[in-house]
Amino acid sequence: MELNSATKQKVDDYFLLCEKRIEANSLTKEQMVDFVVSTEFSEWNDMFLYVVNTLKRNYREFIPAAVNIQQHKRYVERFLEDRPEFSRFLKRIQSLLMVWQEKILVVDDDNMLAGLVAAILEDEGAVETAANGDEGLKKIGGKYFAAIVTDVDMPIMDGIEFYKKAVEIYPNMKDRFLFFTSAVGEKRIAFFNKNNLKYLTKPSPIDDIKRAVFEYVQ
Structure with missing residues (x-):
């Protein structure tokens, strides 16, 4: 051309x-x-x-x-x-049209917070939400998501179990998870470190959230 x-x-x-x-x-x-x-x-x-x-x-x-x-x-x-x-x-x-748009998945049982995070990330890609790990697992089964931002403490299936089941089925997803949680204890931090996972604590500055997700979609 x-x-x-x-x-x-x-x-x-x-x-x-x-x-x-x-x-x-x-x-x-x-x-x-x-x-x-x-x-x-x-x-x-x-x-x-x-x-x-x-x-x-x-x-x-x-x-x-x-x-x-x-x-x-x-x-x-x-x-x-x-x-x-x-x-x-x-x-x-x-004003220029996109030639490609990455997909981002936000998983959180707090609908208001999930909507807020989705709004923060809409410049980085097309954002979808899920209310728990079970819904998230169904979403990733049908689409490719460049980044998955997930809460940890959720009903039905929590974020840790969601991560484990996701990477068991789709091993290449292990580097696309970003955990966003208000409860960060020693055991949880040890799990994140052992699996080389990134996490942010609630609440986090908007710029920190965007910057962390941008590293996944770049």
């Missing part, structure tokens, strides 16, 4: 302008961000999306490429999110 002549010329002009400003020591931070955004996403249009969607639908080996494209876009977004002075560039990138 190649850039059309008009887009290629526009990108070349951006590079030339940027080079001249660097040589003149006059390139501002805002101009640099504008340059990066304009060149990085110059071809992110309907035709680009059509080609990517066709390839990932017909050739499964192309799916990792689509994932990487979307992850790169998200990296740039996260960089700009921490810099309010560049908000207009962030809006430009956020």
